[in-house]
Amino acid sequence: MSFYRIKDLPESDRPREKLLKLGAENLTDAEIIAILLRTGIKGKNVIDLAREILIHFKGIEGLSEASINELSHFKGLGKTKAITLKAAIEVGRRAGKTKEKRKIDSPEAVATLLDHLKYEKVEIFGTVTLNIKGELINIHNITKGGANFSHISPKEVFHPAIKDLAVAVIFFHNHPSGEPAPSKEDIYITEKLTKAAKLLDIEVLDHIIIGRESFFSFKENNLL
Structure with a gap:
């Protein structure tokens, strides 16, 4: 089985390069998830896989509430990627505790x-x-x-x-x-x-x- 990796994407669509050029805050949720996943699955690149995950779990909030078991049973994830996602979400949660609430001003x-x-x-x-x-x-x-x-x-x-x-x-x-x-x-x-x-x-x-x-x-x- 062949896997679609980030480097298989056109350079303009690669989230890692976009992060380096524009900063992490300018990436979409799907692009951030794609960086964590690293690879897609047969017939589906990593960006498309990330989008499907966000739709299935109803965005970042739903993703953060999903269990390892729920994540690992999503086609294209598996236990290793599920653990990576949960660890990244936990880092964000802990970092958020030290910051003020998010201001919505535009x-x-x-x-x-x-x-x-x-x-x-x-x-x-x-x-x-x-x-x-x-x-x-x-x-x-x-x-x-x-x-x-x-x-x-x-x-x-x-x-x-x-x-x-x-x-x-x-x-x-x-x-x-x-x-x-x-x-x-x-x-x-x-x-x-x-x-x-x-x-x-x-x-x-x-x-x-x-x-x-x-x-x-x-x-x-x-x-x-």
């Missing part, structure tokens, strides 16, 4: 936080909850797979924010088509939920739509 910061959504094949709508300092509290997926979420209940959307004692939220969803431009339904639901948020004394800071190559900010485009 649409770019939100898009980076939700980078894994660009690989989803179904639409996911959710909220990012923030404290009074603009720091991340949590990420909540509210709906998944619906073709139209215009009838979503404000109660369903804001329940997690109330539970988090959040003072502000950022709505988000992805467009599996890859094009981030908002639809009429996207604009409608944003207006509807923003009105509901005012009654709860929760500030809506933005609504970010994640596309394949870019994102759309309601705030930056004067739609909020």
